[in-house]
Amino acid sequence: xxxxxxxxxxxxxxxxxxxxxxxxxxxxxxxxxxxxxxxxxxxxxxxxxxxxxxxxxxxxxxxxxxxxxxxxxxxxxxxxxxxxxxxxxxxxxxxxxxxxxxxxxxxxxxxxxxxxxxxxxxxxxxxxxxxxxxxxxxxxxxxxxxxxxxxxxxxxxxxxxxxxxxxxxxxxxxxxxxxxxxxxxxxxxxxxxxxxxxxxxxxxxxxxxxxxxxxxxxxxxxxxxxxxxxxxxxxxxxxxxxxxxxxxxxxxxxxxxxxxxxxxxxxxxxxxxxxxxxxxxxxxxxxxxxxxxxxxxxxxxxxxxxxxxxxxxxxxxxxxxxxxxxxxxxxxxxxxxxxxxxxxxxxxxxxxxxxxxxxxxxxxxxxxxxxxxxxxxxxxxxxxxxxxxxxxxxxxxxxxxxxxxxxxxxxxxxxxxxxxxxxxxxxxxxxxxxxxxxxxxxxxxxxxxxxxxxxxxxxxxxxxxxxxxxxxxxxxxxxxxxxxxxxxxxxxxxxxxxxxxxxxxxxxxxxxxxxxxxxxxxxxxxxxxxxxxxxxxxxxxx
Numbered sequence: 001x002x003x004x005x006x007x008x009x010x011x012x013x014x015x016x017x018x019x020x021x022x023x024x025x026x027x028x029x030x031x032x033x034x035x036x037x038x039x040x041x042x043x044x045x046x047x048x049x050x051x052x053x054x055x056x057x058x059x060x061x062x063x064x065x066x067x068x069x070x071x072x073x074x075x076x077x078x079x080x081x082x083x084x085x086x087x088x089x090x091x092x093x094x095x096x097x098x099x100x101x102x103x104x105x106x107x108x109x110x111x112x113x114x115x116x117x118x119x120x121x122x123x124x125x126x127x128x129x130x131x132x133x134x135x136x137x138x139x140x141x142x143x144x145x146x147x148x149x150x151x152x153x154x155x156x157x158x159x160x161x162x163x164x165x166x167x168x169x170x171x172x173x174x175x176x177x178x179x180x181x182x183x184x185x186x187x188x189x190x191x192x193x194x195x196x197x198x199x200x201x202x203x204x205x206x207x208x209x210x211x212x213x214x215x216x217x218x219x220x221x222x223x224x225x226x227x228x229x230x231x232x233x234x235x236x237x238x239x240x241x242x243x244x245x246x247x248x249x250x251x252x253x254x255x256x257x258x259x260x261x262x263x264x265x266x267x268x269x270x271x272x273x274x275x276x277x278x279x280x281x282x283x284x285x286x287x288x289x290x291x292x293x294x295x296x297x298x299x300x301x302x303x304x305x306x307x308x309x310x311x312x313x314x315x316x317x318x319x320x321x322x323x324x325x326x327x328x329x330x331x332x333x334x335x336x337x338x339x340x341x342x343x344x345x346x347x348x349x350x351x352x353x354x355x356x357x358x359x360x361x362x363x364x365x366x367x368x369x370x371x372x373x374x375x376x377x378x379x380x381x382x383x384x385x386x387x388x389x390x391x392x393x394x395x396x397x398x399x400x401x402x403x404x405x406x407x408x409x410x411x412x413x414x415x416x417x418x419x420x421x422x423x424x425x426x427x428x429x430x431x432x433x434x435x436x437x438x439x440x441x442x443x444x445x446x447x448x449x450x451x452x453x454x455x456x457x458x459x460x461x462x463x464x465x466x467x468x469x470x471x472x473x474x475x476x477x478x479x480x481x482x483x484x485x486x487x488x489x490x491x492x493x494x495x496x497x498x499x500x501x502x503x504x505x506x507x508x509x510x511x512x513x514x515x516x517x518x519x520x521x522x523x524x525x526x527x528x529x530x531x532x533x534x535x536x537x538x539x540x541x542x
Contacts, residue, residue, distance in 0.1 A: 018071035025065035026133020037267040069126035076122025114295040121292030131278040167235040174228035181221040232287035316397035322389040330384035345530040362527035377402040406468040407477035422448030458484040
């Protein structure tokens with residue numbers, strides 16, 4: 001995939017019109033230069049008809065140039081929109097486990113840096129088309145003036161093009177390396193933002209992070225970028241050298257071997273000098289296109305990685321009135337690389353019945369969150385089966401299965417809009433929930449949007465709870481929800497919220513360490529090193 005194919009995919013007809021308009025503008029510019037040369041050489045009288053024809057051609061150049069730029073700008077922005085939405089859809093269709101393996105820093109690098117690099121290339125495409133047309137039109141005019149001189153000019157241009165491509169190929173390799181370093185740079189910048197508190201509290205750690213991690217990666221990225229762009233600058237200087245070599249040949253070499261008509265010669269030299277501007281613009285913009293090509297290749301490879309295991313829409317539906325959820329020999333493997341021991345959760349054999357309140361306990365790293373993702377369908381089992389009222393969960397119905405759950409994970413994200421939960425009845429319910437959660441004095445809802453989400457972590461979790469209420473799913477999963485609540489709301493959660501959900505015939509799964517409230521659970525499941533402890537533990541704990 002390249003920039004041209006991306007533009008053509010957006011609107012082939014508009015692309016053709018833009019290229020034709022750019023060609024008219026560039027060719028018209030070259031023709032204007034030719035007319036000026038003709039007047040200067042005395043071969044063209046400045047009659048009234050010539051004057052109006054000159055103005056008409058000038059109008060064509062301006063209008064066609066504007067039309068070409070406008071169409072290409074629209075095409076470029078349309079292609080960017082298509083690219084962003086394509087990446088967003090690929091991300092949403094990619095399994096969660098695969099996204100976690102790729103790493104958020106890579107996702108952000110492609111969605112931000114790569115897309116912006118491509119966007120910068122689209123801004124130069126209109127001018128590139130016009131400059132190419134000017135060069136083409138000028139060469140035609142030079143051929144009309146003198147074919148032998150044109151052949152000399154073309155020979156030098158071919159020499160410049162071939163040598164430029166050889167140099168640019170090496171520069172592109174440096175830019176590819178720089179782009180790979182950019183992934184690491186984004187990883188460190190993410191650590192800088194999210195680890196700010198920890199870095200501020202430890203001066204030595206902060207200094208080591210700055211020098212050994214961030215500075216070293218940023219310096220490497222800068223070095224390869226400078227090398228790549230520096231080689232492009234050298235190639236541009238080489239092109240300028242060849243260009244002036246052409247003029248030198250015309251001025252000092254050719255007159256030694258052939259008598260030239262001075263009028264023809266002056267027209268030729270003036271046209272060649274005029275070509276310097278478009279040619280210089282082309283060489284200056286080619287590095288931008290090269291960086292965009294590297295970014296586009298990165299986006300394409302990134303999209304390929306996302307599409308390796310796409311999640312397909314469910315072709316089977318599941319009734320929300322089911323009663324039994326069973327995990328039969330469910331296993332999930334974590335491959336942590338060749339140098340570490342793989343971690344396995346399972347085999348897990350469980351049966352859940354509605355309504356029921358189940359607490360999931362265990363030490364850190366015991367596999368609680370992984371089991372929660374297995375139960376909710378965010379992780380497909382490496383082996384084993386999940387069965388819902390006799391229906392086996394497969395790729396054909398996994399999406400429909402996930403719609404049975406509403407969850408607040410420990411690393412939850414709070415949207416500032418009630419997305420797809422903003423009909424009048426739901427808004428009325430949301431306002432009632434804000435009162436019950438003691439947030440009405442801080443947050444109100446207008447046009448389906450929460451007025452403020454910049455709250456304490458406990459209050460943000462209450463807002464997330466409001467969203468799950470509105471979703472009204474058969475299963476509610478809470479991952480350490482009460483950990484950030486004050487004693488009052490912690491008591492409300494265990495003694496009022498969970499029993500109320502059970503009365504609504506919900507299945508409630510709560511990951512918790514609050515042993516003070518263990519007696520309120522119907523069952524307690526304990527994980528140890530990815531394995532379920534003996535079921536008799538429930539009786540002991542209760």
